[in-house]
Amino acid sequence: MANFRIPDVRRLPAIASIFVILALIGSVCARPLSAAADSAITVTFIDVGQGDAILVSTDDGRHMLVDGGPKAAGGKLVATLHSMGVEHLDVVVSTHPHEDHVGGLIEVLDSFAVGKVLDSAKAHTSATYEAYLSKIYEKGIAFSAPRAGDSFDLGPVTIKVRWPTEPLPQDINDSSLVLEVAYGKSRILLTGDISGHVERILADTGVLNHIHLLKVAHHGSRTSTTQTFLAQTSPRLAVIQVGQGNDYGHPSNQVLTNLRSRDVLAYRTDEHGTVSVKMRPDGKTFSVHIEQPGNDLRASSSSDVFHRSSCRYVNTIDASRIVMISDREQAMNAGYRPCKLCNP
Ligand SMILES: [Zn+2]
Numbered sequence: 332m333a334n335f336r337i338p339d340v341r342r343l344p345a346i347a348s349i350f351v352i353l354a355l356i357g358s359v360c361a362r363p364l365s366a367a368a369d370s371a372i373t374v375t376f377i378d379v380g381q382g383d384a385i386l387v388s389t390d391d392g393r394h395m396l397v398d399g400g401p402k403a404a405g406g407k408l409v410a411t412l413h414s415m416g417v418e419h420l421d422v423v424v425s426t427h428p429h430e431d432h433v434g435g436l437i438e439v440l441d442s443f444a445v446g447k448v449l450d451s452a453k454a455h456t457s458a459t460y461e462a463y464l465s466k467i468y469e470k471g472i473a474f475s476a477p478r479a480g481d482s483f484d485l486g487p488v489t490i491k492v493r494w495p496t497e498p499l500p501q502d503i504n505d506s507s508l509v510l511e512v513a514y515g516k517s518r519i520l521l522t523g524d525i526s527g528h529v530e531r532i533l534a535d536t537g538v539l540n541h542i543h544l545l546k547v548a549h550h551g552s553r554t555s556t557t558q559t560f561l562a563q564t565s566p567r568l569a570v571i572q573v574g575q576g577n578d579y580g581h582p583s584n585q586v587l588t589n590l591r592s593r594d595v596l597a598y599r600t601d602e603h604g605t606v607s608v609k610m611r612p613d614g615k616t617f618s619v620h621i622e623q624p625g626n627d628l629r630a631s632s633s634s635d636v637f638h639r640s641s642c643r644y645v646n647t648i649d650a651s652r653i654v655m656i657s658d659r660e661q662a663m664n665a666g667y668r669p670c671k672l673c674n675p
């Protein structure tokens with residue numbers, strides 16, 4: 332696995348000039364530089380209002396879309412994927428048949444070539460889900476319903492299916508596909524809408540170890556993100572996909588408290604817009620970009636201090652470690668300390 336060193340700050344100008352030279356060589360040779368030393372995956376939590384839509388992209392150009400938000404957000408989702416340079420989706424996953432997860436996928440299937448579709452295959456008779464299944468059939472896309480224990484590769488990434496098992500639970504949310512995205516030592520857990528009941532089963536079976544980035548289950552509903560589950564997975568980052576002023580009261584204060592008590596740096600799409608996390612395979616190095624910067628604070632994935640974006644220390648943080656933070660409360664909840672120089 333690639334070896335990453337923290338650059339010595341005093342040598343940064345020298346390193347910068349090496350990058351300029353390498354970039355020039357790269358442009359002359361008209362081919363991309365070998366990415367071995369700085370390869371990364373990007374996980375983008377696309378703001379689709381109340382619903383989930385998560386794009387996992389590798390730097391060798393593969394894409395997996397997990398859920399597509401509600402039908403009303405389909406157009407926005409397709410436009411966002413185009414703006415991100417997506418031309419083809421290797422995998423589309425519908426974690427479970429609820430409208431806020433599959434609705435927007437109908438337009439996605441009409442707009443992109445799709446390699447294969449993975450689905451919970453939980454029986455559900457809504458018009459939206461039936462239209463979604465018909466679209467897959469009409470387009471002749473390969474379809475399968477993986478179960479816990481299955482796994483597949485997306486270029487350098489291995490995706491392990493952690494849930495469900497057969498027979499499927501009665502509850503539709505609890506039948507969600509749970510995917511663990513493994514990239515070197517980095518782990519990302521995508522949980523659909525599972526409840527604390529399934530979180531407990533996953534915790535008890537011990538299949539989940541340390542998770543770096545958690546997609547908070549069920550839009551931050553109080554039935555999920557239990558203390559036991561957080562204790563076992565100890566995520567560093569969490570993202571809640573939730574709509575502004577939604578009718579469900581998501582996310583619940585209890586979930587926010589649970590995340591705070593474990594110093595998790597939590598983002599939510601209703602406040603921060605689309606959240607994009609870039610992770611290297613070392614399990615330590617990541618950067619976070621948010622669409623709504625709020626008070627525009629910055630931290631590094633390798634320290635516990637946060638700064639104003641204008642602070643001179645921010646210039647010394649490597650781009651692969653820049654973490655955008657929206658406000659003081661978000662930083663303090665995650666256990667960051669304010670910089671003594673810029674006093675954010
Ligand atoms: Zn949902």
Ligand SMILES: [Zn+2]
Nearest residue numbers: 427429504524
């Ligand atoms: Zn649901």
